[in-house]
Amino acid sequence: MAAIEQSDVPPHRKGLVSWFNRRGWSDIIIATPYIWLLVFFFLSFIIVVAMSFATRTPTAPPFSFGGEHPLINLDGYKRLFQDSLYIRAFLTSVVNALIATALCLLIGYPMALGLTRVSRAWRNILLMLVILPFWTSFLLRVYAWMGLMSNNSWFNRGLTSIWNWVVPTDWALRSIPMMNTNFAVVLVMVYSYLPFMILPLFANLEKLDQTLDEAAMDLGSRPFQVFRDVTLPLSIPGIIAGGLLVFIPAAGELIIPSLVGNSSQPMIGRVISDEFASARDWPMASSVAVALLLLLVLPMMLYTHFDAKAQERMKDEP
Amino acid sequence: MNRRPIFLITVLCFGFAFFYIPILSMIVYSFNASRLATVWGGFSTKWYATLFSNKQVISAAILSLQIALLSATCATILGTMAGIALARFKKFRGRVLFSGLITAPLIMPEVITGISSLMLFILMAQWIGWPASRGFTTVTIAHITFSMTFVATIVSSRLIAADQAIEEAAMDLGSKPWQVMKDITLPIISPAILSGWLLAFTISLDDVVITNFTTGPGNTTLPLLIWSKVKLGVTPDINALATIIVCIVGLGVIIAGIVMNRAEKRRDADIRLAYRANE
Numbered sequence: 001m002a003a004i005e006q007s008d009v010p011p012h013r014k015g016l017v018s019w020f021n022r023r024g025w026s027d028i029i030i031a032t033p034y035i036w037l038l039v040f041f042f043l044s045f046i047i048v049v050a051m052s053f054a055t056r057t058p059t060a061p062p063f064s065f066g067g068e069h070p071l072i073n074l075d076g077y078k079r080l081f082q083d084s085l086y087i088r089a090f091l092t093s094v095v096n097a098l099i100a101t102a103l104c105l106l107i108g109y110p111m112a113l114g115l116t117r118v119s120r121a122w123r124n125i126l127l128m129l130v131i132l133p134f135w136t137s138f139l140l141r142v143y144a145w146m147g148l149m150s151n152n153s154w155f156n157r158g159l160t161s162i163w164n165w166v167v168p169t170d171w172a173l174r175s176i177p178m179m180n181t182n183f184a185v186v187l188v189m190v191y192s193y194l195p196f197m198i199l200p201l202f203a204n205l206e207k208l209d210q211t212l213d214e215a216a217m218d219l220g221s222r223p224f225q226v227f228r229d230v231t232l233p234l235s236i237p238g239i240i241a242g243g244l245l246v247f248i249p250a251a252g253e254l255i256i257p258s259l260v261g262n263s264s265q266p267m268i269g270r271v272i273s274d275e276f277a278s279a280r281d282w283p284m285a286s287s288v289a290v291a292l293l294l295l296l297v298l299p300m301m302l303y304t305h306f307d308a309k310a311q312e313r314m315k316d317e318p
Numbered sequence: 319m320n321r322r323p324i325f326l327i328t329v330l331c332f333g334f335a336f337f338y339i340p341i342l343s344m345i346v347y348s349f350n351a352s353r354l355a356t357v358w359g360g361f362s363t364k365w366y367a368t369l370f371s372n373k374q375v376i377s378a379a380i381l382s383l384q385i386a387l388l389s390a391t392c393a394t395i396l397g398t399m400a401g402i403a404l405a406r407f408k409k410f411r412g413r414v415l416f417s418g419l420i421t422a423p424l425i426m427p428e429v430i431t432g433i434s435s436l437m438l439f440i441l442m443a444q445w446i447g448w449p450a451s452r453g454f455t456t457v458t459i460a461h462i463t464f465s466m467t468f469v470a471t472i473v474s475s476r477l478i479a480a481d482q483a484i485e486e487a488a489m490d491l492g493s494k495p496w497q498v499m500k501d502i503t504l505p506i507i508s509p510a511i512l513s514g515w516l517l518a519f520t521i522s523l524d525d526v527v528i529t530n531f532t533t534g535p536g537n538t539t540l541p542l543l544i545w546s547k548v549k550l551g552v553t554p555d556i557n558a559l560a561t562i563i564v565c566i567v568g569l570g571v572i573i574a575g576i577v578m579n580r581a582e583k584r585r586d587a588d589i590r591l592a593y594r595a596n597e
Binding site for chain 2: 111115117138143145194273293
């Protein structure tokens with residue numbers, strides 16, 4: 001907005017108001033949040049990156065640069081590949097997060113599609129019901145599942161009797177061991193992140209032109225064919241957005257695996273936290289953090305790359 | 319589609335059952351007389367009494383509310399400024415970095431935000447002597463930094479959707495930039511500012527990981543208190559606490575939803591009236 005920048009206040013008017021009306025005030029609007037983010041976010045990010053090249057020392061704070069080690073110490077990154085703990089933690093995180101994302105898509109897609117097919121009044125109520133659990137405490141939602149999954153809860157006893165009824169008597173169980181497994185982690189992740197999948201998908205599906213569906217039906221397509229050939233391809237942007245919104249927090253998750261996960265198979269968030277707080281190894285914790293960030297940024301970059309390409313193709317086709 | 323989408327409706331029902339059964343179960347079991355949190359032993363409200371006589375819980379709740387009020391308000395001010403800057407000032411030095419700084423905290427895992435903020439605070443204390451100790455101030459700063467980016471995203475998307483011509487018209491008619499801001503831009507984005515504040519408030523009230531890293535001794539917020547209790551297992555008084563929190567938040571969201579819905583409708587009606595008056 002060029003008009004804001006070149007102020008036309010006569011120079012004789014002084015005081016706060018005229019000062020605001022000059023260029024100064026737009027500078028304030030930009031500079032205040034900018035400086036805040038530079039200090040409290042960007043600087044801390046730079047510290048993590050720099051720390052990942054530091055050397056651990058028994059001092060406080062526990063790191064140093066230079067000395068007997070070179071200024072750039074790559075030991076942290078070497079250990080990432082040498083110690084199987086880190087590779088296993090990365091694998092556990094990625095596998096758990098991928099399964100959770102896939103399940104969210106499987107449950108969330110029909111739910112989002114269903115939301116577009118109900119009446120307007122119902123839609124607003126149901127959308128509110130999707131968002132409501134998201135506003136209540138995250139910790140308490142995890143906690144609710146701890147109650148359900150524990151060995152003598154009504155939920156676990158119900159599932160156990162169904163299990164015992166279905167399988168041969170040799171396999172009968174007194175209770176299903178759900179707590180402290182990767183299954184529990186994935187289940188609670190799906191529960192916690194499902195709204196992140198439903199909302200972008202709904203936003204995408206709502207915008208689709210329903211007449212396309214009707215045209216396909218009129219031309220003799222069956223409902224499933226309409227879905228496969230029309231709705232699904234057009235909703236890919238929504239699927240990708242929802243998938244990223246679920247996968248990224250799930251891969252770095254700390255609370256869920258700490259509460260319901262298997263502690264002998266830690267996820268990467270737990271490893272970072274332990275390296276930092278328990279082992280007081282800041283450089284190693286930072287190396288793992290940088291590696292995790294790279295792992296998360298890669299799918300983002302791929303997405304923006306393909307998105308830009310798709311946009312270009314859209315432009316080429318009239 | 320003419321056919322009723324039976325499959326989709328079924329999935330919706332299952333989905334909502336999945337969403338609400340754990341919460342309902344938790345609420346029911348908060349009235350459980352038994353000390354064993356998962357075995358039903360009759361109706362009782364004694365866990366609520368236990369909870370309200372627990373000074374630790376009350377003081378943690380007060381601390382959480384103070385941090386949430388302060389950080390949400392600061393985050394809303396900073397985030398609104400950032401949102402306006404992103405949506406309305408097309409060219410300024412370092413714009414690319416700025417929009418990156420707004421997006422990055424949204425995709426940064428909380429653990430990394432937590433350890434990086436803690437390292438920053440420790441190193442700042444060493445370099446410039448501030449912050450001297452960790453606690454209320456450091457937690458509030460970390461929450462502001464994190465939630466202002468959410469506010470900025472909400473505000474800027476609202477502004478991008480709004481018609482910039484109104485502001486330009488006011489400017490052409492001789493309004494000063496500050497007047498345009500006060501009389502046009504801020505009213506346009508006021509719903510976004512309100513929902514941004516609410517989001518910042520709940521993010522701060524709910525945060526465990528970042529608070530856990532940036533807080534100091536003696537400053538236990540409510541989520542941290544719950545976290546330390548929950549790690550030991552399911553207890554009936556946490557069920558009671560969870561029920562209270564879920565009810566307050568649920569009520570708040572429903573009331574906010576109704577209020578915003580009404581405001582939106584009134585605004586639409588006003589716009590229609592204005593158009594009709596001009597015909």
